[in-house]
Amino acid sequence: MNTVDEILDFAIEREQQAADFYSSLADRAQSAWMKEMLLSFSQEEMRHKGKLKSVKLGDRLLKADQHVQDLKVSDYLVDIEPTADISLQDALIVAMKREKAAYRLYSDMARTIDDPELKQMFLGLAQEEAKHKLYFEVQYDDQIMRDN
Amino acid sequence: MSLKDLISPFYVWQRAFEKPYTQKRPIEDRPGAPRYRGFHMNSEDCIGCGTCESICQNRAIDMVPVEGLEQRPGDSGLRPRFDYGRCCWCALCVDICTTRSLHLSNHYAWVTEDPDAFHFTAGTDPMPWNENSLGYRRDDDYHLLVHDRIEMEMLGPDESVRGFDEVMKGYTEEQAVLEADRCVECGICVATCPAHMSVPDYIRSVRKRDYETGLRLLYETNPFSSTCGRICTHRCETVCVMGYQGDPIAIRFLKRAIVDRVPAERYREILGDDVSDNGRTVGVIGAGPGGMSAAYYLRRLGYGVTVYEAQARAGGMLRYGVPSYRLPDDQLDKDIDYIRSLGVEVRFNTLVGRDVTFQSLLDTHDAVFLAVGLNQPSALRINGEEHPRVLSGLKVLDDVANGLDPGIGRKVAVIGGGNVAMDAARVSRRMGAEVTVLYRRRIEDMPADPDEIHESQAEGCTLVAQAIPVEIKPAASEAQVTIVWGEAEMVADDKGGRPRPVLQEDRMHEETYDCVIAAIGQGGQIDFIPSDYREQIEFKWNKFVPGDYQQTGLAKLFVGGDIANSRADAISAIEDGHHAARGIHRFLGGSADA
Amino acid sequence: MFEPTPQVDLSSGKYLKLWQGPQHPGITGNMALELTTMGDEIVDCKTHVGYLHRGFEKLMERRTFIQNFPIVCRIAVPEPTFNEYLYAAVVEELTGIESPERAEWIRTLNLELMRLASYLMWLGGIGAAFGQGTVYQWTVTHRDYILDLFEEMTGARVYHMYIVPGGVRGRLPEGFEERCNDVLNRVEKLLFDVEKVLFNNFVFKKRTKGLGVIAPEMVDQYGITGPNQRAAGFVRDLRRDAPYLVYDQLEFDVITATESDAYARSWVRYQEMHQGIRMLRQCLERTPREGPFQARMPNVLHWEVPAGETYVKAECTRGEYGYYMVTDGSEYVRRVHVRGPSYTHAIALMEKLAVGTNIADTAGLMVSLHTYPPEIER
Structure with a gap:
């Protein structure tokens, strides 16, 4: 990946994969509301994809200078194997962990690269993923840990 | 007639040289006394309870909707509108104001070209005295309402942890009547009660000792009145206007006061x-x-x-x-x-x-x-959770309700801050265990009923706030379990949600218990x-x-x-x-x- | 005692019917005197009241106990606080509520200030009725100084609405003692002037001495109380004979006279003003600065007063003022009767005393009885 466009294409592709992951999980899901839930996760990823596309077209800029809160909710949770009878709680854990992995990927790439323009792009993408993770963390905090 | 009587009146000629009494009003302004009962002002603290309207003996006050003001829990969205064709400036409205939002300014005179302006909504209409800082206020030591709740007899913590006897003893008839008497019958609670129970009406029936009417009123909206009279989350009391200067009315317990006095056999006949x-x-x-x-x-x-x-x-x-x-x-x-x-x-x-x-x-x-x-209890989803000494709060309560021994041991950690967690903690205390409650947020964030939190503390449960469990480990003995938890710092939620706890990885703790009871939520x-x-x-x-x-x-x-x-x-x-x-x-x- | 009205033949040309009022005959409020005169001598007097009737006693039956307290002050415009106090006292007696000591002192202070203000207004009235308009201007000005004090103490100049069942509505303002003492000194100086101008004035003496003599035997027949009775030689004062509030702790003299004419009545009142100032100074010194000024009250919004009946009385400027109340245990009063001294002084007594006086003295005679029509028509 040597150009900004290539990086963005990679990232857009990853969002598409995530959306596909959730929708295929939704197809298999047994519980009606999990189906609905997973589809909404999928839509969330498609929104991310749309956002990156508009970055590529130059309609908007990715900023990397903002602080995104890390609630560290997912850090100590167990890894979940997504199955057809996945619960809301587990689906949220999967989602948080996926976003965290994406964040790690882009941050690592930003560290290994020297080109300032590309570095900036990776940092921007990392921040985007951090925001996505925060979204799921907040949902986990509100929906699952109501009493905690 | 003496000569003295002829001369004497001339004595006061000397006063002609003294400063005259006359005041040059309106050239010189004479402000009203600091306590003067002038025109009405209303602050933003008003919640539209309408008690001013109830007490006004001239019917000079109407509660009216105000543009831009929405009804919300604890606020009727109405504000008092004054008719100065009727007002006598007795300021009973100020004395009775439950939020102390209503005042009188010390403004003396008001001249306007608008013949309808004597009708105005205090606080929201732009009146010339709205910024006035002086005028009649209710004295701190003068009350027309009773601000302190009538205490209910309850088991002391030493006694209550010894068994499962009901902690709250219920009001005696006299106590219930006195507590009911405190109600101003504003009805702010009715909108907030999820069932919209006719609270002021049934409180009045307690005051009148008319329990049959009371029971009929309760059953119009709630066939679980004996239950709700004990354990309702009483959102009504949270918004009760009496809470602004004192204790809210014990609405929940007054409901209980009615059902406690009607035997079950008479229900059918009374409710018809x-x-x-x-x-x-x-x-x-x-x-x-x-x-x-x-x-x-x-x-x-x-x-x-x-x-x-x-x-x-x-x-x-x-x-x-x-x-x-x-x-x-x-x-x-x-x-x-x-x-x-x-x-x-x-x-x-x-x-x-x-x-x-x-x-x-x-x-x-x-x-x-x-x-x-x-x-379905939510799982902790942390490593080691499958340890047999990790129990679910719902299961513990279920066992106790069914007369089974939940097998909690002598030293228990409860995870969570909701009512299930508090119940699990207090039940564990009753079974003789030493109880620590770990909660991720602050005590004030706990979703449990505040009474539950206080009573659990009184009964000897230790509440540890801002404690995030991160791992469950086997302990030296199989009958025990070790929990690792870290301290949390609270961060504000930019999007307006509740503050979120963030784990501080450099401040970790480890402690071993006979069991860990998880009560973090249910699905x-x-x-x-x-x-x-x-x-x-x-x-x-x-x-x-x-x-x-x-x-x-x-x-x-x-x-x-x-x-x-x-x-x-x-x-x-x-x-x-x-x-x-x-x-x-x-x-x-x-x-x-x- | 009630002699039949002399039959006068109006067609004879010897008599003239003359209406005085209903606009303030003297300055005592709206009532009318229907005079039959022969020359300038009055041969018959009929009183007509009702111009101020607002039905207070009935209004009170339709209002809760707390809602009544702002109404009662209107029953006697120049002396609202006596009504406030008596209403509070009668409700307190029926409910068993006891107002705290601090409130009792503040109430006494309030009532005596009111007495002084009311007497100042009357003093102006008696002066004006006999052509001494200047006295009126002086005294009404000084009354206004007292109203200033009321304004800062109670929040209002005339309808104070300050004495409530259970106590009073607020503490005394910061620095009140000093300002009140200052006003008392000014009033004292004024009284000295008034004595020179009015009481030592040969015109005033000539016109008031021998005017409207109340024979001692009339006092109990007509139900005459207050200065009117004390000027006839009776040493009776409720503040001394049936002490209420803190009067048993105050030093004061009961002023009496024997001549029982307009001058004697005026002189008694004049000296009572001095006694009032004396009592006020004691009050200012001894009113507690700490402690509650209101008893613990029930929720007044639905205050049920136990069934009962009672009569409570007090010595107002004009005599015995009383509240008779019957309650039935509900949130509303069953019946209230307000006994104002003007009822006896302004009707039967006036009709009797006016006969034989001349037209020019009617106003002065009326003022010398010190009556307030609004309290006749509760």
């Missing part, structure tokens, strides 16, 4: 419930407060009601989740038995999906009301609904999203209770049941105002 069958039937899934409330109101409308209950006894979370020191079994039975006495059939040990299919319910009944509640279970029906039903997160009158996209199915509302308390479930009963009646062609 007529149950002539109308030939149609409704199936209800779950005999919790939601289901039984729907059953009561449907039965009153003449429907044959069959309730399908998985457990051996009715009451749902009230039976298996609320310990008997808060809600004695016989009190819950009093409510439920009355509903059953009207001919509501409850099929116990009947789990829909196992013992009877959802489809068969749809086939046999004209409509179905579903209120299965949230009975629902509706897999018994066939998937093609589910397509027609709207969900959000883990809950149903019912439409008008609790109806779902599957027209015959109405839902309510914890699984269909965000408040997840008994009174909301009761209201859902009542609301659904009216909905079902309409759906089946009944009158809209039933």
Whole structure:
């Protein structure tokens, strides 16, 4: 990946994969509301994809200078194997962990690269993923840990 | 006539050289005294309770809507409008003002060209004295209302932890009358109560010692009055106007004061419930407060009601989740038995999906009301959770309710800050354990009822706030378990949600207990609904999203209770049941105002 | 005692019917005197009241106990506080509520200030009725100084609405003692002037001495109380004979006279003003600065007063003022009767005393009885 466009294409592709992951999980899901839930996760990823596309077209800029809160909710949770009878709680854990992995990927790439323009792009993408993770963390905090 | 009498009057000529008394008003302004009773001012603290309107002996005050002001919980959205054609400036409205928002300015005179301006809404209309800082205020030591709550006798913490006896003893008749007397009958509570109970009216019936009227008023909206009189989350008290300067009215306990004084045998006669069958039937899934409330109101409308209950006894979370020191079994039975006495059939040990299919319910009944509640405890999902000494709070409470030994040991950690966590902690104390409660947020963020939090502390539970469990490890002994937890810092949520705890990885702790009771939240279970029906039903997160009158996209199915509302308390479930009963009646062609 | 009205033949040309009022005959409020005169001598007097009737006693039956307290002050415009106090006292007696000591002192201070203000207004009235308009201007000005004090103490100049069942509505303002003492000194100086101008004035003496003599035997027959009775030689004062509030702790003299004419009555009142100042100074010194000024009250919004009946009385400027109240245990009063001294002084007594006086003295005679029509027509 040597150009900004290539990086963005990679990232857009990853969002598409995530959306596909959730929708295929939704197809298999047994519980009606999990189906609905997973589809909404999928839509969330498609929104991310749309956002990156508009970055590529130059309609908007990715900023990397903002602080995104890390609630560290997912850090100590167990890894979940997504199955057809996945619960809301587990689906949220999967989602948080996926976003965290994406964040790690882009941050690592930003560290290994020297080109300032590309570095900036990776940092921007990392921040985007951090925001996505925060979204799921907040949902986990509100929906699952109501009493905690 | 003496000469003196002729001369004497001339003595006062000397006063002609003294400064005259005359004041040059209006050239020189003379402000009113600091305490002068001038024109009305109203601050933003006003919540539109209308007590000023009630006390005004000239009927000079009308509570009116104000543009840009919405009704919300604890605020009627109305503000006092003054008619200066009637006002006598006695300032009783100021003295009685529950929020102390109403004042009088010390403004003396008011001249205007607008002949209608003598009618104005204080505080919101632009009056020339609105910025005035002086004028009549109620003195701090002068009260026309009683601000202190009448204390209820309760078991002391030393006594209460020894058993499962009811902690709150209930008011004596005299105490109840005195407490009821404090009510200003503003009705702010009515809008906030999920069931919109006619609170001021039944409080008045306590004051008048008229328990029959009281019972009728309670049953208009709530067939679980004995229960709610003990364990209701009392949102009404949170908004009670008496809470602004003192203690809110003990609304919950006044409800109890009514039912405690009416024996169960007299209910039917007093309530006069007529149950002539109308030939149609409704199936209800779950005999919790939601289901039984729907059953009561449907039965009153003449429907044959069959309730399908998985457990051996009715009451749902009230039976298996609320310990008997808060809600004695016989009190819950009093409510439920009355509903059953009207001919509501409850099929116990009947789990829909196992013992009877959802489809068969749809086939046999004209409509179905579903209120299965949230009975699946959320898992901690941290490493080591499968350790056998990690118990679920719901399971512990369930065992205790069924007379089984939950096997908690002598040293217990409870994780969570909701009512289930508090109940689990207090039950553990009663079983002789030393209890530590770990909660991720601050004590003030705890969703549990504040009374529960205070009483659990009084009973000797140790509350550790901002503690996030991160791992469960085996301990040296198999009968024990070690929990690793880290301290948390709170960060604000930019999007307006509650503050979020963030783990501080450099501040970790380890402690070994006989067991860890997890009570961090619950989810629902509706897999018994066939998937093609589910397509027609709207969900959000883990809950149903019912439409008008609790109806779902599957027209015959109405839902309510914890699984269909965000408040997840008994009174909301009761209201859902009542609301659904009216909905079902309409759906089946009944009158809209039933 | 009630002699039949002399039959006068109006067609004889010897008599003239003359209406005085209903606009303030003297300055005592709206009532009318229907005079039959022969020359300038009055041969018959009929009183007509009702111009101020607002039905207070009935209004009170339709209002809660707390809602009544702002109404009663209107029953006697120049002396609202006596009504406030008596209403509070009668309700307190029926409910068993006891107002705290600090409130009792503040109430006494309030009532004596009111007495002084009311006497100042009357003093202006008696002066003006006999052509001494200047006295009126002086005294009404000084009354206004007292109203200033009321304004800062109670929040209002005339309808104070300050004494409530259970106590008073607020503490004394910061620095009140000093300002009140200052006003008392000014009034004292004024009284000295008034004595020179009015009481030592041969015109005033000539016109008031021997005017409207109340024979001692009339006092109990007509139900005459207050200065009117003390000027006839009776040593009776409720503040001394049936002490209420803190009067038993105050030093004061009961002023009497024997002549029982307009001058004697004026002189008694004049000296009572000095006694009032004396009592006020004691009050200012001894009113507690700490402690509650209101008893613990029930929620007044639905205050039920136990069934009962009672009569409570007090010595107002004009005599015995009393409240008779019957309650039935509800949130509303069953019946209230307000006994104002003007009822006896302004009707039967006036009709009797006017006969034989001349037209020019009617106003002065009326003022010398010190009556307030609004309290006749509760």
